[in-house]
Amino acid sequence: MADNKAGLFGVKDAKIQVLLTDVEGSAPTYGTEIDVPGIKSLTLKKNITTKDNKGDEKILDTQNLFDSVSVSWENAEVSLDVISAILGAELKTTGTGETLVVSVTETTETTGQYFKLIARPKKAGSYEDAVIVIHKIMGTMEYSLTGEDFAKCSFSGKGIAIKGTLADGANAVMKTVFSNAPITVY
Numbered sequence: 001m002a003d004n005k006a007g008l009f010g011v012k013d014a015k016i017q018v019l020l021t022d023v024e025g026s027a028p029t030y031g032t033e034i035d036v037p038g039i040k041s042l043t044l045k046k047n048i049t050t051k052d053n054k055g056d057e058k059i060l061d062t063q064n065l066f067d068s069v070s071v072s073w074e075n076a077e078v079s080l081d082v083i084s085a086i087l088g089a090e091l092k093t094t095g096t097g098e099t100l101v102v103s104v105t106e107t108t109e110t111t112g113q114y115f116k117l118i119a120r121p122k123k124a125g126s127y128e129d130a131v132i133v134i135h136k137i138m139g140t141m142e143y144s145l146t147g148e149d150f151a152k153c154s155f156s157g158k159g160i161a162i163k164g165t166l167a168d169g170a171n172a173v174m175k176t177v178f179s180n181a182p183i184t185v186y
Contacts, residue, residue, distance in 0.1 A: 042119050042132075071134055078143050088113035
Protein backbone atom coordinates (compact mmCIF):
# COMPACT_ATOMS: atom_id res chain seq x y z
CA MET A 1 0.00 0.00 0.00
CA ALA A 2 1.28 3.47 -0.91
CA ASP A 3 2.25 5.93 1.79
CA ASN A 4 -0.44 8.56 1.31
CA LYS A 5 0.74 11.08 3.88
CA ALA A 6 3.57 13.58 4.08
CA GLY A 7 4.50 16.39 6.40
CA LEU A 8 4.45 19.51 4.21
CA PHE A 9 7.14 22.03 5.08
CA GLY A 10 7.09 25.64 3.92
CA VAL A 11 6.30 26.93 0.46
CA LYS A 12 9.10 27.34 -2.10
CA ASP A 13 7.28 28.35 -5.26
CA ALA A 14 3.95 29.66 -6.47
CA LYS A 15 2.69 30.45 -9.94
CA ILE A 16 -0.64 31.65 -11.30
CA GLN A 17 -2.33 31.23 -14.68
CA VAL A 18 -5.28 33.34 -15.88
CA LEU A 19 -8.38 31.19 -16.53
CA LEU A 20 -9.22 31.66 -20.22
CA THR A 21 -12.16 29.26 -20.67
CA ASP A 22 -14.31 27.22 -18.29
CA VAL A 23 -17.16 25.46 -20.08
CA GLU A 24 -19.16 22.45 -18.91
CA GLY A 25 -17.96 19.21 -20.50
CA SER A 26 -14.56 20.57 -21.58
CA ALA A 27 -11.23 20.96 -19.83
CA PRO A 28 -10.60 24.54 -18.66
CA THR A 29 -7.85 26.43 -20.44
CA TYR A 30 -5.32 28.74 -18.83
CA GLY A 31 -2.80 31.38 -19.90
CA THR A 32 0.96 31.32 -19.40
CA GLU A 33 2.37 30.66 -15.93
CA ILE A 34 3.33 33.82 -14.02
CA ASP A 35 5.68 33.55 -11.06
CA VAL A 36 4.56 34.93 -7.71
CA PRO A 37 7.94 36.38 -6.67
CA GLY A 38 9.30 35.62 -3.22
CA ILE A 39 6.41 33.54 -1.93
CA LYS A 40 6.60 33.51 1.88
CA SER A 41 3.41 31.88 3.10
CA LEU A 42 0.25 30.21 1.81
CA THR A 43 -2.95 29.57 3.75
CA LEU A 44 -5.82 27.43 2.50
CA LYS A 45 -9.04 26.99 4.45
CA LYS A 46 -11.90 24.85 3.18
CA ASN A 47 -15.28 26.53 3.59
CA ILE A 48 -17.76 23.92 4.78
CA THR A 49 -21.46 24.54 5.30
CA THR A 50 -23.23 22.07 7.57
CA LYS A 51 -26.91 21.37 7.02
CA ASP A 52 -28.96 19.56 9.66
CA ASN A 53 -32.18 17.64 9.08
CA LYS A 54 -34.20 18.20 12.24
CA GLY A 55 -37.34 16.42 13.35
CA ASP A 56 -38.79 14.88 16.46
CA GLU A 57 -36.92 17.57 18.41
CA LYS A 58 -33.49 16.21 17.42
CA ILE A 59 -31.02 16.15 14.56
CA LEU A 60 -31.89 13.18 12.35
CA ASP A 61 -29.08 13.62 9.85
CA THR A 62 -26.36 16.08 8.96
CA GLN A 63 -24.62 16.89 5.70
CA ASN A 64 -21.41 18.83 5.06
CA LEU A 65 -21.17 20.84 1.83
CA PHE A 66 -17.72 21.88 0.58
CA ASP A 67 -18.38 24.95 -1.54
CA SER A 68 -15.12 26.89 -1.68
CA VAL A 69 -11.66 27.39 -0.27
CA SER A 70 -10.33 30.62 1.22
CA VAL A 71 -6.87 31.35 -0.19
CA SER A 72 -4.30 33.83 1.09
CA TRP A 73 -0.61 34.32 0.62
CA GLU A 74 2.19 36.73 1.37
CA ASN A 75 5.04 37.34 -1.04
CA ALA A 76 8.19 39.43 -0.90
CA GLU A 77 8.04 41.54 -4.08
CA VAL A 78 5.44 43.61 -5.90
CA SER A 79 4.90 42.09 -9.35
CA LEU A 80 3.00 44.12 -11.92
CA ASP A 81 2.52 40.92 -13.96
CA VAL A 82 0.78 39.25 -11.00
CA ILE A 83 -1.31 42.35 -10.21
CA SER A 84 -2.36 42.64 -13.85
CA ALA A 85 -3.31 38.95 -14.06
CA ILE A 86 -5.24 38.84 -10.79
CA LEU A 87 -7.11 42.10 -11.29
CA GLY A 88 -7.61 41.85 -15.04
CA ALA A 89 -5.90 45.22 -15.45
CA GLU A 90 -3.86 46.10 -18.52
CA LEU A 91 -0.07 45.98 -18.17
CA LYS A 92 1.52 48.77 -20.23
CA THR A 93 5.15 49.08 -21.22
CA THR A 94 6.59 52.16 -22.94
CA GLY A 95 10.10 53.24 -23.81
CA THR A 96 13.33 51.29 -23.47
CA GLY A 97 16.46 51.50 -21.37
CA GLU A 98 16.51 54.68 -19.29
CA THR A 99 13.05 55.69 -20.57
CA LEU A 100 11.40 52.33 -19.76
CA VAL A 101 8.09 52.67 -17.89
CA VAL A 102 5.92 49.69 -16.87
CA SER A 103 2.52 50.33 -15.30
CA VAL A 104 -0.81 48.81 -14.32
CA THR A 105 -3.77 51.16 -14.05
CA GLU A 106 -6.64 50.06 -11.85
CA THR A 107 -10.06 51.57 -12.50
CA THR A 108 -13.47 51.15 -10.90
CA GLU A 109 -14.09 48.45 -13.53
CA THR A 110 -10.95 46.52 -12.45
CA THR A 111 -12.76 43.95 -10.33
CA GLY A 112 -10.60 40.89 -10.89
CA GLN A 113 -10.59 37.76 -12.97
CA TYR A 114 -10.30 34.04 -12.30
CA PHE A 115 -6.94 32.31 -12.23
CA LYS A 116 -5.31 29.04 -11.18
CA LEU A 117 -2.75 28.81 -8.36
CA ILE A 118 0.02 26.20 -8.41
CA ALA A 119 2.04 26.04 -5.18
CA ARG A 120 4.96 23.81 -4.22
CA PRO A 121 5.97 23.10 -0.61
CA LYS A 122 9.71 23.08 0.21
CA LYS A 123 9.45 19.51 1.43
CA ALA A 124 6.80 16.80 1.39
CA GLY A 125 7.97 14.13 3.80
CA SER A 126 9.74 11.30 1.98
CA TYR A 127 8.32 12.37 -1.39
CA GLU A 128 10.49 14.15 -3.95
CA ASP A 129 7.79 16.61 -5.00
CA ALA A 130 4.36 17.92 -4.03
CA VAL A 131 1.95 20.33 -5.70
CA ILE A 132 -1.19 22.06 -4.45
CA VAL A 133 -3.48 23.40 -7.17
CA ILE A 134 -6.53 25.63 -6.78
CA HIS A 135 -8.23 25.59 -10.19
CA LYS A 136 -10.37 28.77 -10.08
CA ILE A 137 -9.67 31.69 -7.73
CA MET A 138 -10.66 35.33 -7.63
CA GLY A 139 -9.51 37.90 -5.10
CA THR A 140 -7.38 40.96 -4.63
CA MET A 141 -3.76 41.95 -4.06
CA GLU A 142 -2.71 44.26 -1.29
CA TYR A 143 0.63 45.83 -0.56
CA SER A 144 1.69 48.04 2.28
CA LEU A 145 4.65 50.35 2.45
CA THR A 146 6.08 51.32 5.81
CA GLY A 147 9.09 53.41 6.78
CA GLU A 148 12.44 51.62 6.81
CA ASP A 149 11.05 48.22 5.84
CA PHE A 150 10.32 46.25 2.68
CA ALA A 151 6.82 46.42 1.20
CA LYS A 152 4.49 43.65 2.28
CA CYS A 153 2.55 42.06 -0.57
CA SER A 154 -0.41 39.79 0.03
CA PHE A 155 -3.39 38.20 -1.67
CA SER A 156 -6.73 37.06 -0.34
CA GLY A 157 -9.52 35.44 -2.26
CA LYS A 158 -11.77 32.47 -2.78
CA GLY A 159 -11.36 29.32 -4.86
CA ILE A 160 -14.52 27.79 -6.31
CA ALA A 161 -15.37 24.74 -8.42
CA ILE A 162 -14.65 24.86 -12.12
CA LYS A 163 -17.50 24.31 -14.57
CA GLY A 164 -15.30 22.26 -16.86
CA THR A 165 -14.10 18.70 -16.46
CA LEU A 166 -10.58 17.56 -15.58
CA ALA A 167 -9.14 14.06 -15.96
CA ASP A 168 -10.16 13.50 -12.31
CA GLY A 169 -13.78 14.56 -12.94
CA ALA A 170 -16.03 17.59 -12.78
CA ASN A 171 -16.53 20.29 -10.13
CA ALA A 172 -12.88 20.30 -9.00
CA VAL A 173 -11.89 22.99 -6.52
CA MET A 174 -8.40 21.93 -5.45
CA LYS A 175 -5.95 19.09 -5.85
CA THR A 176 -2.97 17.99 -3.75
CA VAL A 177 -0.40 15.63 -5.31
CA PHE A 178 2.61 13.83 -3.78
CA SER A 179 5.10 12.15 -6.10
CA ASN A 180 8.43 10.33 -6.01
CA ALA A 181 9.26 12.01 -9.35
CA PRO A 182 9.11 15.68 -10.37
CA ILE A 183 5.53 16.75 -11.04
CA THR A 184 5.15 18.50 -14.39
CA VAL A 185 1.46 18.08 -15.20
CA TYR A 186 -1.25 19.45 -12.93
